[in-house]
Amino acid sequence: MPGNIKSKKYTLWIIVGIVSLNSIGMSIVLPLLPFLIGKYLPARQVVFGMSALMSVFAACTFLAAPIFGALSDRYGRKGILMLSLFGSVVGYILFGIGGALWIFFLGRIIDGLTAGNISTLFAYISDSTKPEERSRWFGYISAAMGIGKLGGPALGGLLGSISLGLPFFVTAGLILLSGLAVYFLLPESLAPEKRTKHLTLNSFNTFSHFKDIFSLKEVRLLLTLGVLFYAALGIFQFNFIIFLKDIYKWGPVFIGSLLTLVGICEIISRALFLPWLLKYFSARSIGISGLICFGFGVGMILASIYIHLIVLILFAVVFIICGEGLFDPIYNGKLSQSVDESKQGKLQGVSQSIQAANSMLIPLVAAAIYFYSPSMLYATATLIVLTVVIMYVKFLPKTIPGQNQDENV
Numbered sequence: 001m002p003g004n005i006k007s008k009k010y011t012l013w014i015i016v017g018i019v020s021l022n023s024i025g026m027s028i029v030l031p032l033l034p035f036l037i038g039k040y041l042p043a044r045q046v047v048f049g050m051s052a053l054m055s056v057f058a059a060c061t062f063l064a065a066p067i068f069g070a071l072s073d074r075y076g077r078k079g080i081l082m083l084s085l086f087g088s089v090v091g092y093i094l095f096g097i098g099g100a101l102w103i104f105f106l107g108r109i110i111d112g113l114t115a116g117n118i119s120t121l122f123a124y125i126s127d128s129t130k131p132e133e134r135s136r137w138f139g140y141i142s143a144a145m146g147i148g149k150l151g152g153p154a155l156g157g158l159l160g161s162i163s164l165g166l167p168f169f170v171t172a173g174l175i176l177l178s179g180l181a182v183y184f185l186l187p188e189s190l191a192p193e194k195r196t197k198h199l200t201l202n203s204f205n206t207f208s209h210f211k212d213i214f215s216l217k218e219v220r221l222l223l224t225l226g227v228l229f230y231a232a233l234g235i236f237q238f239n240f241i242i243f244l245k246d247i248y249k250w251g252p253v254f255i256g257s258l259l260t261l262v263g264i265c266e267i268i269s270r271a272l273f274l275p276w277l278l279k280y281f282s283a284r285s286i287g288i289s290g291l292i293c294f295g296f297g298v299g300m301i302l303a304s305i306y307i308h309l310i311v312l313i314l315f316a317v318v319f320i321i322c323g324e325g326l327f328d329p330i331y332n333g334k335l336s337q338s339v340d341e342s343k344q345g346k347l348q349g350v351s352q353s354i355q356a357a358n359s360m361l362i363p364l365v366a367a368a369i370y371f372y373s374p375s376m377l378y379a380t381a382t383l384i385v386l387t388v389v390i391m392y393v394k395f396l397p398k399t400i401p402g403q404n405q406d407e408n409v
Contacts, residue, residue, distance in 0.1 A: 003200045005394060008128055008129075011189075014181060014186060015121060015141070015186070016144045018121075018178045018181055019121065019144040020144040020145075020147050021174050021178045022148070022175055022178055023144060023148025023149065024148040024174060025092075025174035026171065027149065027153055027156065028152045028156035028159065028174075029095070029156055029171050032157075032167055033053075036104075036249070037049045037050060037053070037101075039098075040100070040104075044136040052105075053104060053108050055360055056105055056112065057108045057109075059356070059360060060112025061356035062096050062357050062360070063206050063353075064114065064206075065115060065350070065352040065353040065356065066210065066213075066346060067204055067206060067349065068080055068083075068114070068115075068120065068349055069346045069347070069348050069352075070196070070345060071199075071344055072123055072345035073123075073190070073195060073196045074199055074203075076188045076190045076195065077123055077188065077345070078182060078188045078189075080120050081117060081120045081186075082179050082182050082183060083118055084114045084115065084117040084120060085175055085178055085182065087111055087114025087115070088114065088175045089175050089176050089179070090111075091108060091111030092107065092172040092175065093107075094106055094107030094110070094124070095165075095168040097165070098165060115352070115356075117132055118348075119345065119349045119352040120140065120345065122138070122141075122336065122344075122348045122351075123189075123190075123344040123347075125137050125138065125141065126344045126348075127190050127344065128189050131333075131336075134332070135274070135283050135330045135333030136274065136278055136329070136333075138329035138332040139275065139325070141271035142266070142270045142325070142328060142329060145266075146266035146267045146270065147265040147267060149262070149266070149290030150260065150267075152365070155167075162230055165263055166202035184323070190341060190344075194341040194342055195342060196342050196343075200388070206353065209346050209349065210353075219347065221395060221396060222331070222334060222396070223335075223350070223354060225392060226335070228383075229327065229385070230354075231358060232294075232326060232384040232385050232388070234358050234359070235362060235366045235384075236301075236364070236381065238366055239367075240301075241255055241257035242370070244258070244313070247304075247305060247374060248310075258313075260318060261318070262321050265317070265318055266321050266325055268322075268325075269321065269324075273322070277326070282332050283333060286326055286330055287326070287392060288389065289323075289324075289326060289328030290323045290324070290330065291327050291385060293323030293326065294319065294321050294324055294385055295323070296317070298320060298378060298385055299382045300316035302375060302379055305378070306375075325387045332351075335347065335351060
């Protein structure tokens with residue numbers, strides 16, 4: 001038994017390493033996108049080109065993620081994860097080749113239609129851990145994503161100075177390396193006896209998976225809570241740089257320094273602070289504290305519109321990122337406990353699909369509200385977080401049905 005536990009921990013750390021490689025790869029290319037698209041569009045249309053590429057990717061992910069999740073419930077996680085990573089490799093190679101705008105869209109479509117890696121990785125973690133361990137490992141996964149945000153953009157800028165296409169080929173290589181690690185190092189996590197037994201035509205209908213998952217009362221409540229939380233987070237993520245530019249007149253240097261602080265807070269809160277707190281407090285208490293911290297940070301941004309203090313902005317960022325860092329893994333851990341192994345892939349696929357829908361809609365809604373009034377936008381975000389806190393405290397049970405009543409969640 002100790003050897004088996006050691007082997008599982010080794011496997012889980014490989015997953016963390018794979019996520020870190022993917023995150024570095026994806027963040028390498030982010031600073032280069034406007035310049036690459038600028039080769040094919042007039043300067044005034046670059047922003048629309050980028051928005052269209054992001055929307056196409058999000059739309060494809062929305063449609064494909066639940067299907068890939070269901071396929072992983074039937075055929076296992078390993079094969080689906082490799083297929084997803086291979087799709088990303090093809091997508092980034094097409095970006096590196098370039099030559100026409102339609103090639104970029106084809107790359108994004110292929111990447112989006114095979115975008116099941118995050119949901120499959122989360123399902124893999126759920127298969128391989130006890131329910132009470134999942135929040136901690138989801139925290140490690142998220143921290144690994146944060147590592148890429150620190151070094152990736154700088155590396156991308158350096159590689160891009162040599163050739164605009166080079167960072168995309170490097171990213172494809174890193175993701176290919178991740179796929180090889182999956183093939184050679186990761187065992188299958190979902191035993192055959194725990195898989196769904198058959199597929200139907202309905203299995204390839206995205207909305208049938210939504211209907212199936214939302215028919216479960218506890219899952220429906222959790223996903224509704226998640227939609228609201230990630231909407232408030234999306235407002236911050238998609239608007240904050242514009243806010244700093246417009247309200248505080250900050251330039252790229254100050255904004256870049258603040259984004260470094262974001263990456264540091266993300267890693268510390270998820271990889272260090274959360275595991276330590278889980279030793280002494282219940283996941284439920286930590287989740288509530290994270291939400292309150294997050295809401296307090298958003299409220300501080302609202303206050304900073306009227307009280308121009310840089311220190312207020314700095315504290316707001318720390319509170320928001322640390323609050324998110326505590327709540328997000330707790331939420332994903334609680335979500336994973338709401339279904340058994342045979343539906344983990346479908347559940348995580350629906351969750352990823354919802355996140356993709358948020359990525360399509362929130363920037364548009366936030367932009368419209370911000371154009372009317374920046375203070376109204378952040379007042380709206382604050383009210384959303386308050387609603388999430390009330391839902392989490394009042395309506396979510398302290399334990400998941402079918403779970404050991406001695407476990408704190």
